[in-house]
Amino acid sequence: MTTPTIKDISGRRIIDSRGLWTLEVELRLSNGSRAWASVPQGKSVGSYEAVCVDERDALRALESVIDPAVRGFRAGDQQEFDERLIALDGTTRKERLGANTTLALSWAYARASAISQGRHLWEYLADLADTDPDFPQLYANLINGGLHAPNDLDIQEYLVIPRERDPEKATDIVLKMYHALREVLVAQKGACGGLVGDEGGFGPDFRDNLEPLQFFSLVAREVGVEQSVSFGLDIAANSLFMEEDELNHLIDEACDTYPVNYLEDPFREDAFEAFAALTQRRGGQARIAGDDLTTTNLERMKRAHKERSINTMIVKPNQIGTVTETLEAIEHARAYGWQVIVSHRSGETTDDAIADLAFAVGADGIKLGAPARGERTAKYNRLLLLARQFRKKD
Known part of the structure; x- marks a missing residue:
């Protein structure tokens, strides 16, 4: 059977x-298969992330640079396709074409390739990564602060983490917590x-930075899931005007008072030593996660590994710009012995590819927001569908 090739690509705004313009790409194959992909955008963006360009510049690049260069390219060769995009860009951080442009194309190509092979996206990704699919824990951001809500909270995200990995049971716990x-x-x-x-999480004013955890504990007892959940904090320290000793005091108080076992970006993006000290002190009981510290970037990851800064890493495909580079980052994180948490962005679309990704690589967790707003529930619903499909497959 002849391998289909790329017939054309097109993009639109x-x-x-958050009501901001972003990019969606459609890719069509010669056998009639077609696929779409759209890309999210972050508000708290690490300095070492790949660059996203204005969507109008992205559309011009699609038409004048990328489309002529990839027409006729065969489906199913993800690494070579992504390497072609990287070569077309020619910069270390995707400054020319934009990581938003390359990622939208990379996801669309992956979807079209999977469709042409009669496979689910997660099957295609698991084959690329040589991983055993498994369902991730849900990291549900039920209270928003920092840059994500116009309130007085310094901390950006307050997370509820069900211990249950079955998507339906875990989602049920999140829903009970959310409504209560x-x-x-x-x-x-x-x-x-x-x-x-x-x-999608709640964003009123609070008395102090720990009061949301008090509400979490109250509600968990009220709905009978106190033993079924733990809590997490995305401190997003890049956005804070707090010294390291203040942050350490806040972390100690949170972890000693509440069942907090997840701490993301507890210090600023270049504070490798402070991360390492916290990991040494609390890493046996808590996941110390790098996001702005590592930015899904191999060079940043290598330094974090060398300095023993973290035991967990956030994976955001748009921080690096292609499916292949995302999978490479996950492979290295696993080799370092880190847990892997796939994550959405604050400015999301209804594209649900990260749910397939998290399942395909057997990620330890997935950050997907609250079970409200369509761009968040799309990821929950995709995981629920995958659970049904996987059970039938078995």
Whole structure:
């Protein structure tokens, strides 16, 4: 059977969950298969992330640079396709074409290749990565702060983490927490208690940075899931004006008072030594995760590994710009003995590829926001569908 080839690509502007323009790409194959992909955008962006360009520049690059260079390229060779995109860009951080452009194309190519082979996206990705699919823990951001909500919280994300890995059971726990939390917040803080931030979590004002954890504990007891969940914090320290000793005090108080076992970006993006000290001190009980520290970038990862800065890494495909480079980062993280957590961005679309990715590589977790707003629920619903498909496959 003849391997299909790329017939053409096209792009268009769409709006993301924050009401900003972003990019969607359609890729068509010679056998009639077609696939779409759209890309998210972050608000708290690490300095070492690949560069995203204006979507109008991305569309011009698609038409004038990329389309002529990839027409006729065969489907199913993800690494070579992505390497061609990287070569066309010719910069270390995708400054010419933009990581948003290359990632949208890379995902669309992966989807079209999977469709042409009669496979699910997760099957295609698992084959590329040579991994055993498994369902990740859910990291649900139920209270938003920092740059993600117009409130007085310094910490960016307050996460509920069900211990259960079955997507339906875990989602049920998140839903119980979410709805009960809304009732309690509205009852105690008035109508503003139901306001939501960028990732669907609640975003009213709080007394201090630890009060959200107090509400989590209250609600977990109320709905009977106290033994079934732990809590996490994405401190996003790049966005804070706090010294390391202040941050350490805040972390100690949170971990000693509440069942907090996940700490993401507890210090600024170049504070490798501070990360390492925290990992040595609390890494036996908590996942110390790098996001702005590592930016899904092999060079940053190598330094973090050398300095023993973290035991967990956030994976955001748009930080690096292609499926192949994302899978390479995951492979290296595993080799370093780190846990891997695939993550959405604050400015999301309804594209659900990260759910397939997290399942395909057997990620330890997936950050997907609250179970509200369509761009967040798309990821929950994709995991629920994968669970049903996988059970039938067995």
